[in-house]
Amino acid sequence: MDLSLLALSPPGWGGVLLAGLFSSLQLAVGGYLLGLVIGVGGASGKLYGGPIVRDLLEVYTTLVRAIPELVLILLLYYAGTDLVNQLMHLLGLPSMDISGLATGIFVIGVVQGAYSTEVLRGAIKAIPAGEIEAARAYGMSPFLTLRRVTLPAMLPYAVPGLSNLWLIATKDTALLAVVGFSELTLVTRQAAGSTKHYMTFFLAAGALYLAVTLVSNVIIGMIEKRARRGMVREA
């Protein structure tokens, strides 16, 4: 193995790999946050929405969870850019180039949204009903109830599921390599292909992904400890 290939400055490919890791992380963070927003909306809709909203959300979560991420990513990647351009066309604006990053975040977010909807719905259902009723009895508006009571109270129940989702998000970004977005996996393949040192680069990229997972695990542990403070420890 020739480690000088991994040097940070140009004859080595280390800098390129790190740039790839950075765009992977951007995708993961963006997609995860978008997924959380969709998830909060989806969970509220599934629990408190009208019958049509509930059924539509059920269709959304079922479809996304039954179709492979790779297929969804391809479909949404083309459909998303197409849709925006059609909309611009309708509004009489010139069609614009949508950055790969924005599309990637949208795609990951839609996929993550379905899973977070389910996680958050389960967590909200685990809150003792009396707490939410008490908030309502105080005359809090639905949004205030959500912000002051529901979201903080469900956090300890949601953290395990949400942290799994974060780990899945970091790994799902690799799928965007298939549509040609230069994140860590695709960059690695290009580096490996042009130097013919396949093992070196793929192992290096694997180490980077693993480092992200392990660091996340440590942080998740701290968040979990904080979210569960004041709760009875499970046996």
Next chain:
Amino acid sequence: MIKDEATILPAYKPPKARSLLEPHRLFLMAVFAGIFACAVIYMRWDWLPKYQDRLIAGIWQTLVLLFTTAFFGFLLAVPLGLAQVTGPKPLKWLANGFCTIIRGTPLLLQLWLLYYGLGSLFAQFPEIRQSFMWPYLRQAWPYGFTALMLSFAAYEGEVMRGAFAGVPRGELEAARAFGMRPFTMFRRIWLPRAIHRSLPTLNGETVLQLKSTPLVATITVVDTYSVISKVRQDTFLTYEPLLLLALIYLVLTGILVVAFRFLENRIPSRGA
């Protein structure tokens, strides 16, 4: 990392089963049927008969990959789980490290590492090139099979760890009190009880595995996904082939879920 979610979240109780024939559902179904009809009428499907046979072969290949990798992955998961629960320290670390590494890196990267990395490494050794294995090692599917199997083994191994650890002490003590040797106890009590406990997760894991299979198309294995990619290249259509692909996977997932529910109902368990 993976806690028993059942202990944290109370089991989800579906709301009282509602009829499919409520007015708003009839309306929604009519809307979806309308969209479906529009898709059938206004989109181009004339390529379908030409690729029909290849598509069916591709679906068959997907299913074969799914079931063989899940089966062998499960066989590998049992020792992985057992080693993490009772193995001697080095074995425990080894099994734990394996699960962490596989679960901590993307499957696509593992697939490419095996196919491009190992593939190019094998080609350097004349001993391997002259061995009887070489005709197989030159093809793509052994690498796809290995990657999918290892991934299933790692995820299911983690489940098996929890399942082995969760078998009540008393049952094992009773077996020992009956004078069973360790191996007999394992064969008669521990393993069957652990597998029984892990069955509910098997459904989800198998669906996840089905959703991972299209990745092998990126290393030139001809499955459903790669047949559809071929259609897209030949006909320059963007959406139609992908929509059909999504529909195929949707149907496959549906069949798997229903089949597993049927099997689960046949396995006796004490109602909680």
